[in-house]
Each structure stands twice: as C-alpha cells, then as structure tokens.
Amino acid sequence: MVIHYKCPNCGADMAFDSDSGHLSCPSCGHEESIETFPEQNIERKFDEGEAKEYHCENCGAIILTEAETTATHCSFCGAPVVLADRLTGDLAPAKVIPFTVSKDEAVAAFKKWTRGGRLTPRGFMSGDRIKKMTGMYVPFWLYDIEGEAHIQAIGTQVRTYQSGDTIYTETNFYDVFREIDLSYLKVPADASEKMDDVLMDKLEPYDYSELKDFRMPYLAGYLAEKYDFDDEQLFSRVESKIVPYIDAYISTTISGYSSVSYTTKQIDAQKKKVYYTLFPVWMVYYDFDNKEHTFAMNGQTGKVVGKPPISAGKVALWFTGIAVSSFAAMKAIAFAVGGVLW
Structure with missing residues (x-):
C-alpha cells in the first residue's frame, strides 16, 4: 500500500514539518494536524501481488524499494510516500519520537x-x-x-x-x-x-x-x-x-x-x-x-x-607544543630551587 497525504487546500502532497509538528504543504503553506487530518484526503493503493515494487499515485512512476523500507520519496516527482502494508500487524511501531531538527x-x-x-x-x-x-x-x-x-x-x-x-x-x-x-x-x-x-x-x-x-x-x-x-x-x-x-x-x-x-x-x-x-x-x-x-x-x-x-600535521604540532611547555615548566622549577637544567 502506498499512501499520499493530499493538501485539502491545493491537492499537493504534504510532508511532516519538524518545526510545527504538523503536516505541511510545500506548495501553498497550508498545515494540518496529524490527529485530525481528513480521511478523504488520504490516498491509498494496495496491490497484493507487489512485494518490493509500488506505484506512485502522484505521477504513476514505479517505486522500487528494499524490503526493509517503510517510507521514502518518489524518485521522479519527489512526493513523500509511506508504504503502509509494511507498518501493520507485528511490524506496526508502538511509539515514535518526531523530528524536531529541520x-x-x-x-x-x-x-x-x-x-x-x-x-x-x-x-x-x-x-x-x-x-x-x-x-x-x-x-x-x-x-x-x-x-x-x-x-x-x-x-x-x-x-x-x-x-x-x-x-x-x-x-x-x-x-x-x-x-x-x-x-x-x-x-x-x-x-x-x-x-x-x-x-x-x-x-x-x-x-x-x-x-x-x-x-x-x-x-x-x-x-x-x-x-x-x-x-x-x-x-x-x-x-x-x-x-x-x-x-x-x-x-x-x-x-x-x-x-x-x-x-x-x-x-x-x-x-x-x-x-x-x-x-x-x-x-x-x-x-x-x-x-x-x-x-x-x-x-x-x-x-x-x-x-x-x-591531521597528522596538527597532531605533530600538538605534541611538540606539549613537549616545549613541559620543558619550560621544568626549567622554571629548577631555576626556582637553584638547580640547573640542561
């Protein structure tokens, strides 16, 4: 099953926005709450014969994915799609931490x-x-x-x-x-x-x-x-x-x-x-x-x-700096106690 979330305002494909925590339309800027997204604007298509091959409902292109993929983009039109049949039953997550970093x-x-x-x-x-x-x-x-x-x-x-x-x-x-x-x-x-x-x-x-x-x-x-x-x-x-x-x-x-x-x-x-x-x-x-x-x-x-x-050069300079600093400290201590450091 391929799922597209269609904008109720202009019909474009919506994607999750990490800043607002809502679905956002890149075309008109309209936002919708995930919890109250209208069911009639969710497009679904399921083909029982397809295991790793899906069709984008936006442009009709074939979406080839690895067996583990559950969400991706259409390579042709860029529309975000969710492969819902791979997220049901034992494969359905219980929890999610949404993106907050854009x-x-x-x-x-x-x-x-x-x-x-x-x-x-x-x-x-x-x-x-x-x-x-x-x-x-x-x-x-x-x-x-x-x-x-x-x-x-x-x-x-x-x-x-x-x-x-x-x-x-x-x-x-x-x-x-x-x-x-x-x-x-x-x-x-x-x-x-x-x-x-x-x-x-x-x-x-x-x-x-x-x-x-x-x-x-x-x-x-x-x-x-x-x-x-x-x-x-x-x-x-x-x-x-x-x-x-x-x-x-x-x-x-x-x-x-x-x-x-x-x-x-x-x-x-x-x-x-x-x-x-x-x-x-x-x-x-x-x-x-x-x-x-x-x-x-x-x-x-x-x-x-x-x-x-x-960087090998920076490492060499770093160790050289430590050696010089250590030598200077030892010389200062020797001078303070009246000794000589050669």
Missing part, C-alpha cells in the same frame, strides 16, 4: 560541529563538503527491565598503628551480602542491520517525554525502515549494555571498606515491557580527501557523532 538546522549544526575539531584538517573544518543529508526514522526496541541482584563479597578494613618502634598493620575481614531490586526503563537498542550499533548508541540520550503514539503521517517526507531483529534477538545486547550501570550501583551500596572481593554476583534481569519505536536520525555523508565519511545526528537534539579525519 534539515536547514541540521546542516547548520553539522557545520558548527566540524569547526570544533582541534586536530581535524583545515579543509574538513569548513563544513562545506556535505554530499548528502538524509532524514530517516531508525527502528529501535525500548525495554522496561526488572530484576534482582544477589551479591556476596568479602570486605576488608585495614588499620596501621605504631607501638614503640614497631609498626603494626591490622586487617579485619567482613562477609558482605546484598539483595538489590533492579528497575530500568526504556533501555534502547537499534534494530536495523544496516545501522552501526556503536554510532546509534552514541546518539543517546533521547528525550522520552516527547514519545508519541505512532501515526503514519509522522513519516511523510522522511525515509524509514522496519526492524531486522526482534526484541528477543536483541535482549542479550541490552543486558550487556546495562551491566556497567548495575556494577556502578552495586559499588555505591558497599562502602567503608579498604577493599572488596566479590565471591558471588548473580544478576537476573527480565523484560517487563517492550516498545517498538522509531527514532529520528539525520545521516550525513561528507566528502573529504577523496573519501566519503559518514556521520549521524540525533534528529531531536542535534547531537552529532562519528569519527572525523585527523
């Missing part, structure tokens, strides 16, 4: 970010080599997790004291037990095989107070994909993701000891609830030094992540 704002934020790299090449810092910037909704699973931790450890308290000419060290050993209830809400994991997991993790945090119940018009004008991995397949990755936070919390409950040695650390985490959610991401493709560099931007906060190129 494309113009994303370009400006990325250019500002490139200027902040002290060790990046001068040509990269201009921010003027953006090859393509694509707004897309990336599928994520959000997990509400409940569990328990059972801890056994040996804690020591060491006391050193002197009696006469003899220095004594006294060590006391203590058995430590902890039973801790664990609760973590909305732990995210991206469910797209194409997306770099490390890159997606670094885009966090998102503001979950802006989570909306999913409605298809949010996708109009952006790319979107359905999940490749279900929530069962990703749960082990989520468990490993929360382990550092659990360890840090356990440490805060055991204090006052000189050392702590764990003998048992049993953590049992269970899924309480899972939300299939779409997160807004601007993918930035940047040409520099005959190579394409890929960066990602949080479409809600404007946070940019990625690995920029490093």
Whole structure:
C-alpha cells in the first residue's frame, strides 16, 4: 500500500514539518494536524501481488524499494510516500519520537560541529563538503527491565598503628551480602542491520517525554525502515549494555571498606515491557580527501557523532607544543630551587 497525504487546500502532497509538528504543504503553506487530518484526503493503493515494487499515485512512476523500507520519496516527482502494508500487524511501531531538527538546522549544526575539531584538517573544518543529508526514522526496541541482584563479597578494613618502634598493620575481614531490586526503563537498542550499533548508541540520550503514539503521517517526507531483529534477538545486547550501570550501583551500596572481593554476583534481569519505536536520525555523508565519511545526528537534539579525519600535521604540532611547555615548566622549577637544567 502506498499512501499520499493530499493538501485539502491545493491537492499537493504534504510532508511532516519538524518545526510545527504538523503536516505541511510545500506548495501553498497550508498545515494540518496529524490527529485530525481528513480521511478523504488520504490516498491509498494496495496491490497484493507487489512485494518490493509500488506505484506512485502522484505521477504513476514505479517505486522500487528494499524490503526493509517503510517510507521514502518518489524518485521522479519527489512526493513523500509511506508504504503502509509494511507498518501493520507485528511490524506496526508502538511509539515514535518526531523530528524536531529541520534539515536547514541540521546542516547548520553539522557545520558548527566540524569547526570544533582541534586536530581535524583545515579543509574538513569548513563544513562545506556535505554530499548528502538524509532524514530517516531508525527502528529501535525500548525495554522496561526488572530484576534482582544477589551479591556476596568479602570486605576488608585495614588499620596501621605504631607501638614503640614497631609498626603494626591490622586487617579485619567482613562477609558482605546484598539483595538489590533492579528497575530500568526504556533501555534502547537499534534494530536495523544496516545501522552501526556503536554510532546509534552514541546518539543517546533521547528525550522520552516527547514519545508519541505512532501515526503514519509522522513519516511523510522522511525515509524509514522496519526492524531486522526482534526484541528477543536483541535482549542479550541490552543486558550487556546495562551491566556497567548495575556494577556502578552495586559499588555505591558497599562502602567503608579498604577493599572488596566479590565471591558471588548473580544478576537476573527480565523484560517487563517492550516498545517498538522509531527514532529520528539525520545521516550525513561528507566528502573529504577523496573519501566519503559518514556521520549521524540525533534528529531531536542535534547531537552529532562519528569519527572525523585527523591531521597528522596538527597532531605533530600538538605534541611538540606539549613537549616545549613541559620543558619550560621544568626549567622554571629548577631555576626556582637553584638547580640547573640542561
């Protein structure tokens, strides 16, 4: 099924506007609320025989997509389309965080970010080599997790004291037990095989107070994909993701000891609830030094992540500056105490 949202005012195709949070018509500027968009202005067409091929209702062109795509643009007329049959049943998202950073704002934020790299090449810092910037909704699973931790450890308290000419060290050993209830809400994991997991993790945090119940018009004008991995397949990755936070919390409950040695650390985490959610991401493709560099931007906060190129010349100058500064400091100290530093 291909869906077009037709402007009630002029009949042009409408797209989601990140500034207003409404569907907006690029032709006449008319805006419509997503919640109250008139049903008669939604054009739908479904062909049961089509798996990866659709037809644009605007110009009749064939739309070829990958199996994971759920929203795209017509390559011929540019009309935003949503492939609704890929967003139903088990493939229907529960929640969505809409874009709040527009494309113009994303370009400006990325250019500002490139200027902040002290060790990046001068040509990269201009921010003027953006090859393509694509707004897309990336599928994520959000997990509400409940569990328990059972801890056994040996804690020591060491006391050193002197009696006469003899220095004594006294060590006391203590058995430590902890039973801790664990609760973590909305732990995210991206469910797209194409997306770099490390890159997606670094885009966090998102503001979950802006989570909306999913409605298809949010996708109009952006790319979107359905999940490749279900929530069962990703749960082990989520468990490993929360382990550092659990360890840090356990440490805060055991204090006052000189050392702590764990003998048992049993953590049992269970899924309480899972939300299939779409997160807004601007993918930035940047040409520099005959190579394409890929960066990602949080479409809600404007946070940019990625690995920029490093200038060997700037690195050399940086280390030289440290060496010179260190030598000058050491010479000043030597002079102050009456020494000589060659």
